[in-house]
Amino acid sequence: QTGPTSNWARRQSSVAQPSLHTAQKPRKGEHKWAAVVGLEIHAQISSNSKLFSGAQVCFAAPPNSLVSYFDASLPGTLPVLNRRCVEAAVMTGLALNCHINKKSLFDRKHYFYSDLPAGYQITQQRLPIAANGHLTYCIYLGKKPSQVTTKTVRIKQIQLEQDSGKSLHDDLRSQTLIDLNRAGIGLLEVVLEPDLCCGEEAALAVRELQLILQALGTSQANMAEGQLRVDANISVHHPGEPLGVRTEVKNLNSLRFLAKAIDYEIQRQITELENGGEILNETRSFDYKLGCTMPMRDKEGKQDYRFMPEPNLPPLVLYDDTSLPRGADSQQVINIDQLRDMLPELPSATRERLVQQYGMLPEHSFALLNEVGLLEFFQNVIKETRTEPKKVTNWVLNTFLCYLKQQNLAVSESPVTPSALAELLNLLDRKAISSSAAKQVFEELWKGEGKTAAQIVSEQQLELMQDQEALEKLCQTTIDGHPQVVMDVKKRNPKAINKLIGLVRKASHSRADPALIKKILERKLSL
Amino acid sequence: MLGRTLREVSAALKQGQVTPTELCKNCLSLIKKTKYLNAYITVSEEVALKQAEESEKRYKQGQSLGDLDGIPVAVKDNFSTTGIETTCASNMLKGYVPPYNATVVQKLLDQGALLMGKTNLDEFAMGSGSTDGVFGPVRNPWTYSKQYRERSRQDAGDDSHWLITGGSSGGSAAAVAAFTCFAALGSDTGGSTRNPAAHCGIVGFKPSYGLVSRHGLIPLVNSMDVPGILTRCVDDTAIVLGTLAGHDPKDSTTVRNPAQPASVPGGMDVSRLCIGIPKEYLVPELSSEVRSLWSQAADLFESEGAKVIEVSLPHTCYSIVCYHVLCTSEVASNMARFDGLQYGHRSGVDVSTEAMYAATRQEGFNDVVRGRILSGNFFLLKENYENYFVKAQKVRRLIVKDFVDVFESGVDVLLTPTTLTEAVPYLEFIKEDNRTRSAQDDIFTQAVNMAGLPAVSVPVALSNQGLPIGLQLIGRAFCDQQLLTVAKWFEKQVQFPVIQLQGLMDDGSLVLENGKLTSASLTQR
Structure with missing residues (x-):
């Protein structure tokens, strides 16, 4: 991991609360910390049906109403890949300057959880559909909005994978309710290299990604509806020294919280280390009410996901204009070049x-x-x-x-x-x-x-007064009615003429053209 | 009528010599009479009678759906069947009624076949004896045959030495061998169709991987599982295969190519064949009887003009170990879904979700299943993955290459034993644990699954004890039809005797109209 790191001590984030930074300002010339932030972004693919089943995809449908036999993992059911999801992944990969792998593979990632009915998630661990891209985003340097500079974050890979269901824990009755509507929806996991250094950068990069996904139509990317979820890997170290132990802050569902959580976590790690403590490689969650991150209890202990090739899905093979087999059924093949031609303006x-x-x-x-x-x-x-x-x-x-x-x-x-x-x-x-x-x-x-x-x-009679005579009359009446102001004008008080213009405009119910009024007044007062 | 083959009874139905309902009732009655075999877990009597009624209507209106219309069939209890309990012979799935039909079941029903019931197996098809299911072991019908009783001098009243069927599709094999149906579906992951077929004296066919849909087959090892076909002759297998083969949009591993024809030609020119005899299959554990029959079969091909050559499959000896690693790994993964939440057994333990998972799986799975899950998870651990799973996959490649090399050298079909010996008594069988038995019994069969090739076990002759012995023919991938054509020729030459089920023939349940009871052309030397 060789991500460029900028000096945390020098940087000020406009998103984060300033108090966080002033609290532990390092003494001059010593203990300068740099933060290293990488993101894993899950974007729900905008498609009619799920990644491997025909069940419909729809936000806020009645619980468990959009669940196929496969989504409920009934024994004997098999995954069938949704073409639309593959196209969405290819388009996103192209838009993010990735290399599209002509052959990619699916893997099973195992863990027991109540909203993961099969006991494993189908993902692309070994050979993802796209890799080695970059995302360019803009960042404001100072207070002035015109001081914009562009930055680049490298994209490690984009992989297709299944979403899980949702668990609702009812602690009072010690029950867990499960909704499988979301189980099996197609996700694009976009993995960013740790090229970011603060909450603001992370938020701006994600914002740019969100706009790209929306422009492509590959994801609605609405964070409030959970269509875009971000996990952040965060560590701090002294520049020039090896990277520190990282923590992962999971399930950040708004840009503001993303920035806040990252900045909090960076500061927490610095404080911990400066007080002689150590950072544990752990998963944390962000409590948006308290504004701090905490260890996640159910993620304690080392997980071994026991990855294994998904045996029910043959390798995903994509074509381009040169490799497309002659006479291939266009319904059965995906042509990368064709999708590239269809990309909208980014x-x-x-x-x-x-x-x-x-x-x-x-x-x-x-x-x-x-x-x-x-x-x-x-x-x-x-x-x-x-x-x-x-x-x-x-x-x-x-x-x-x-x-x-x-x-x-x-x-x-x-x-x-x-x-x-x-x-x-x-x-x-x-x-x-x-x-x-x-x-x-x-x-x-x-x-x-x-x-x-x-x-x-x-x-409302708001048109400008075009009647010169009436306007002249109005000016004269105003001059006559305000001798003191006229005196000021004649004394060359520069503000006075404007006051007079204002009075005329008011008398005209704002219908008179100020430029014209000024001309008339100047003439009348022989200025 | 029950003694006939599927093809024969199909003709009889068409000619009106018998009605589907009569046929169905006769089979149901025979199922009851042979209940002691424990071949069926569920007998779907009502469903079958209703299907028979509908089939009868079609025949009356001259609208028969084809060769399978009105034909009683049985299905191994690891294929999902709408509205009919599907247990995999496990506590875990007791009471589980799938809401959908496996594609192969649907295809049989669409052709008008009558579903007599769901057949017994080893729990989740993990075994080679059909002895390790929660519903108890399956008994080999040959235990009760005149041939075995006479030659082994077993007292008709004493069945303490009853024989296993082999497995894991032992229920399907026993159901077909005892004439309770005309064809049955098995599944074959390491030999589970061919092994019991050999022990029960019937034809057991494992199609090429990708030819027949696995959708709805509750998986053991996804990359090796195939639905298998068990019938009393090769022709019948061809008919069933014709119905089942073909691309299924619900199974992405099925290939898109034209379905295989429903029948195999009768006459074939054996002289143009090249038969390979893999030398690595001659193992010390092979019984002398099987070895002798294998050699006679080779001579038979040669005497009819075929070129018979010794070939080498050099990585054979590593196959069973690799099979074990790959099999248990996939098992660990496939069994993860049985957590008691969505379906199947759920333990009453409710201290926490994790405790519920653990108790559910402890109560739901037998030792064999739990043992395989344990080893599979061990092989998949990050620290072990490269050393076990990846290595096993590499060796699997080499095993595939062994077969490819042999077939590319001009061999059309390989001839091997199916099993080391004939069926053994249950009491003998359980002296060794499931793992040892599976390793012994899958020795000649599982490499074929590793390579995805078609293979068929054909009953050849009776042993000295009067028990069936089968030999295996292995074909090129997707040359299933060629393989069955050879098998049919071979079947015709060997004239395997029909089982004489004493009790059934005595009370007239079974009249063998075409009993080829006399001599086998292959005899013991």
């Missing part, structure tokens, strides 16, 4: 395109991709308006996204359609309304009463 490419095509700031391209459906919304607005992209970006990222966040809505649940926003921006672009009027219109649109932007503008 997030990094999308961001680059946004920056180039629309002159967007990199951080804005990140923001657009960070929310499901936001990019599509943005692109649909762009299609229907001549407003410059920068303005559209601002509207979408500031106004639109703020409203969504305030009400905790997804883009798909927005009451404002891309067309409605585009129409509003067109009115603004034509100078038919002022930008503050536009905000008012947007607020009306958000109520979702079915009115168009134009209707709202006309109903």
Whole structure:
């Protein structure tokens, strides 16, 4: 394990709580610790049926309603590989720059657990479907969002394997309830090399992976629904010395907890070692309420998984354009090259395109991709308006996204359609309304009463005053009514003219163009 | 009618000489009369009668489903059968009623066969005597034959020296040998179909691995298990194989290729055959009778113009040890699912889940099963895996290569003994433990499973004691049809005698219309 490690003492994580770092700040020049973090990520494959059985895959179905005889491990049942899951693994491997193994193997991993009916999990231990890739992600260097730099984490391998069922422990009645709906769903286990050094890096790498999986459609990767689960292997050492003993923190199911758990565990290990203690090679869980990691009781003792080849599945053989047998039944073979051609645009490419095509700031391209459906919304607005992209970006990222966040809505649940926003921006672009009027219109649109932007503008008389005479009159009335301000203006108080403009605008119910008002006022006051 | 072969009775059904219901009732009555054999664990009388009724309707409407329509068959109790208890002769699965049919069972039923019941075996098919099941040992019908009684001077009233059937498909072999059905399914992992077939004087066929679906067969060793076929003649095996063979989408290890034809040609030109006699199979433990019959059989082929040559399978001596390592390893893995949670036996111990697992498995499995699980888990431990499992797999490769080399050198079929001796009395058999017996009894058969080849045991002659002796023919992978063609020719030459079941012939249950009772063409020298 030769992962680059950066100096923990110097690094500050913006995700983790600062108190964790200040608590054990090493004295200058001695005992600098470096943390080494590797991740194992389990992504549930988005497929209609399970990895080796025909049972349906569906979140939150009634317990044990989606269980085939194979999933319940009835004796005599055999696994039959789901083509869709293999394709998902190949696509993910390609997207993560992996080498796709033309031949991969399945193995049995044995352990007794109540939600593992067969007593073993079918996985790919010896020869996985994909290996030796890398994932590039971005990290913010300082407080300013524009200081973005890219980092790379190597991917050791991607393997296909079965998910287990779910156990619910009822300690009160000392019972365990088992739901096998999840048992046998296809998982992609993505194993990252220990190239990460803190919680923030881990969270950002996983976030990027999540976006890639979603772009590919190979996993919905929703952490809250358990479609993406992360285990972290963590150790600390002095740079230049051998790696320390590692612990594994299991089942981290949100990015925030992932970052917190890793940073906590790093600090715990440092404290332990500095106090003369030792780190045990153990499995720990993260208690999100207490914000700390603890040893997992049921994982005590050394496990020997007694791996063995799965005898019921022949080797998984994949083809490419050159190796595809002539006259092969396309239903029976998988062509890697064909899948490569079908890969959609990946997030990094999308961001680059946004920056180039629309002159967007990199951080804005990140923001657009960070929310499901936001990019599509943005692109649909762009299609229907001549407003410059920068303005559209601002509207979408500031106004639109703020409203969504305030009400905790997804883009798909927005009451404002891309067309409605585009129409509003067109009115603004034509100078038919002022930008503050536009905000008012947007607020009306958000109520979702079915009115168009134009209707709202006309109903509430929000169009800019085009009548020069009326505007002149309004300016004159304001000048006459505020002699003190006029005096200030004449004394060359620079703020005073703005105050006067504001008063005129207020009198016009924000319908007057400030630039125009300024011109009239300057003329009238002979400035 | 019960004494006939499947092919003959099928013709009789078509000609209306007998109805499926009559046939079914006769078999059921014979099952009851031979209950002392302990061949069946479950007799599915109601199911069989209902199936017979439906078959009868089809015959009346001239819509017979084919050769198997209305034919009584039996199935080893390690094949899943919808609605019929499937126990594997283990406490672990007592009361377990599968919700689905094994593919091979479904195929038989789809052809109109009548399921008479589920036959006895060694627990989870682990054994070579059919003596180690929770329902007790199976008795060899030849114990009660006129031939054995006369030659071994056994008193008809005294059956304390009753004989084992061999195993683990002993129930299926006894069921076919005692005329209670016309064909039975066995399973064959190291010889479990061929061994009892040889001891019971019937044909026992192990198809090429991948030719017949294992879906629904409760596994012993997935990489070696195959459903086996037990019948009273080679032709009948061919008919059943024709129904069973073929790719099954539910078993990814079955091959996609055209199904084998349902029959094998009668005439064959033996002079174009090359028969290999593997010299490593001539072991000191081989009984002189078997050895002599083996040699006569070779002479028989030669005298008919076949080229008979001695060949070498140099890694044979390592085979049984490797088989033991690979078998127990897969057993340890396959048996992991029996934890008392989803199905089968569950212990009352509820201190913790782990304690429940342990007690369930202690109560559910016999010593043989537990012993194999223990050794299998030992071989799979991280520290042992390379030294045992991987090494055994490498040797398995060499064993496969031995066979490939021999067949590539021009040999068509190998001729070997099936067993070391004829069937031994139960009291004799249990003097050695299951492991020792399995190692002895699988000696000529398990290498074939390691290599996935087709093999068939054909009954050849009676021993001095009046007990059947079988010889084994081994074919090239997926040349099952060629193998059966040779076996049929061989069967015709040897004219193996029909069992004379004293009690049954005396009371008229069994009328042997084509009893070839006289002389075998192979005689003891």
